[in-house]
Amino acid sequence: MSTATSTAPVRGAPPPGARRRRIGVGVIGFGWLGQAHSRSLLRIPTLFENRSFDPQLIACSDALPARVEQATGSFSFKRASVDWRAVIDDPDVEAVFIAAPNMLHVQLVEAAAQAGKAVFCEKPVGGTPEQVVRAAQAARRAGVRSGVGYNYRWAPLVQYARELIANGELGEITNYRGRFFSMYGADPLGVNSWRFQLDQAGYGATSDLLSHAVDLAHMLLGPIIRVSGTLETFIRERPAPGDGASHYGRGRPEDPRTPVTNEDYAAMLCEFASGARGTFEVSRTLVGPESENAFDVYGTRGAVGWNLERLNELRLYRATEDRGSGYTTVLGGDRFGHHGVFVPGSGNAIAFEDLVTIEDYEFCSAVAEGRAFEPGFEQALAWAQVQAALLRSARSGCWEEVRS
Ligand SMILES: NC(=O)c1ccc[n+]([C@@H]2O[C@H](COP(=O)([O-])OP(=O)(O)OC[C@H]3O[C@@H](n4cnc5c(N)ncnc54)[C@H](O)[C@@H]3O)[C@@H](O)[C@H]2O)c1
Structure with a gap:
């Protein structure tokens, strides 16, 4: 049990007297x-007292002059x-953060890597499995050191x-159920x-949503070796977008329609x-769940379940000699990881962008201290190999092996 007088070194802390490195x-x-990462980097010094680096926002680029x-x-x-x-x-x-549309990722990663910069790229690091391999x-x-925006980890x-x-503690894990139902395209x-x-995103719901779900599964259970799957596009035309339109934007019934060219489901x-x-x-068109990025893990001695819509709750079941615990709810709090950096105590909530701040803190710490970082491009590649097998299976109608 740690006490206020503990002399144990704080993880990530610079040695006494050492100066923080500027990144x-x-x-x-x-x-x-791009804005979420920039805000996160700006507030890291106000949150992580024992950091080994000070981030400095140097240069930014966007295709839209208003954002510049x-x-x-x-x-x-x-x-x-x-x-x-x-x-x-x-x-x-020294470090380039890439948060442009997916089909631009690979050329940006290649250019940044050739220039010797550390690269943090938003998921999925390219719009197709082949592009992830190239990156x-x-x-x-x-x-160069790489990082990927699998922030839910x-x-x-x-x-x-x-x-x-x-x-x-959950015994042998026998079953996993992952899903990401987002209503942004419903x-x-x-x-x-x-x-x-x-041509801009590459694949649709698989690259955007399934990549997150499989990344969590890889982290929790390890590699996937065989898959059988199906894809569908339910809404085949949508109103044409204006400049910089978000996937949450709405058109009008009289707007001209253009075809949707990747999968919804x-x-x-x-x-x-x-x-x-x-x-x-995974789906971007299902009506009902609004951002249900969730998993359930079932073992021989217990089970856990988490859902982004209830980011500050973990459902936990422990098998016991008599009747089992039933599912109980563990509330988030400063006893878990970096939660206490944002709010003290238990039951006081953290939010989506706090996860981005944690990942940026961890990535920059790894850069400053010369340590390896996960998830990096090797983890993005593990997802891409699963995606390639799923795409083959959707075409063949058969089980397909995940090839490395
Ligand atoms: N980790 C997560 O939870 C999460 C959430 C959302 C998005 N993302 C990822 O982040 C990336 C960006 O998604 P978003 O939702 O922020 O999209 P967005 O549309 O909000 O932002 C993309 C920006 O890139 C700019 N852009 C386009 N072409 C450019 C160019 N040639 N040079 C410079 N800028 C250019 C656009 O003008 C726009 O401002 C995607 O890869 C996406 O998968 C990750």
């Missing part, structure tokens, strides 16, 4: 996630432009679930933004290398 950051793509203006005017970037090469070429930028090769060849209660499984008047376009049966069996289902 110059560049951000490419300044929409939802916002980067310097409201976020204190020193420089911003519509030219992403200026971010990568900037000598003061991973580029980082490996250049020997960093929920303190998800980390607690990982501990329970790894410590054997309204047929939702605009045809880049996420619905094969995917389902997959799978086998894990451990022998456990799993099911996955």
Whole structure:
């Protein structure tokens, strides 16, 4: 039990007297996630007293001039432009954060890696499995540190679930159920933004949603080795988008329609290398669940379940000699991971962007301290291999092996 007088070193703390290392950051793509990372980097010094680095927002790029203006005017970037090469070429930028549409990821990763920069890329690191392979090769060849925005890993209660499984407290894990049901595309008047376009997003619900669900499963249970799956596009036309339209934007009934060119839905049966069996289902058009990014893990001695819609709760069942505990609810609090950095005590909630802040803190700590970081591009590649097998299965109608 730790006490106030403990002399144990704080994880990630610089040695006494050491100076914090400055990390110059560049951000490419300044929409939802580009801004979320930038806000997170700005507030890290106010939250993590024992950090080994100080992030500095140096250069930003977005295709929209209004966002370029916002980067310097409201976020204190020193420089911003519509030219992403200026971010990568900037000598003061040590780490590049990529939050542009998926089909741009691979060329940005390749350019940043060739320039010797650490690269944090939003998931899925490319719009197709082939692009993820290229991105991973580029980082490996250049020997640069990589990170991927699988931010749900960093929920303190998800980390607690990982501990329970790894410590054997749930017994042998036999079954896994993963799903991500988001309603962002459920309204047929939702605009045809880049996420619905094969040439800008690459694949649809698999790249956008299933990548998160499978990443969590990989972290909790280990590799998936065989899959059988199906895909569908339920809403085949949508109102044309305006500049910078978000996937949450709405058109009008009289707007011209353009075709949707990637999938709305995917389902997959799978086998894990451990022998456990799993099911996955994701949709962006289902009506009802609004952001149900969830998993249930079942073992011979217990079970856990988590759902993003209830980010601060973990459902836990412990098998006992008599009647079992029944599902109980574990509330988030400062006894779990970095939760206490944001709010003290238990039952006081943290939120989506706090997970982005934790991942940015962990990534920059790894860069400053010369440590490996997970999830990096090797973990993105593990997802891409599952995606490739699912795409083959949807075509063949058969079970397909996950090939490395
Ligand atoms: N980890 C998560 O939970 C999460 C959530 C949302 C999005 N994402 C990922 O983040 C990335 C961005 O998604 P978003 O929702 O922020 O999208 P967004 O549409 O809000 O932002 C994308 C931005 O990229 C800009 N852009 C387009 N072309 C560009 C270019 N050539 N150079 C520079 N900027 C350019 C756009 O103008 C826009 O501002 C995607 O890869 C997505 O998968 C991850």
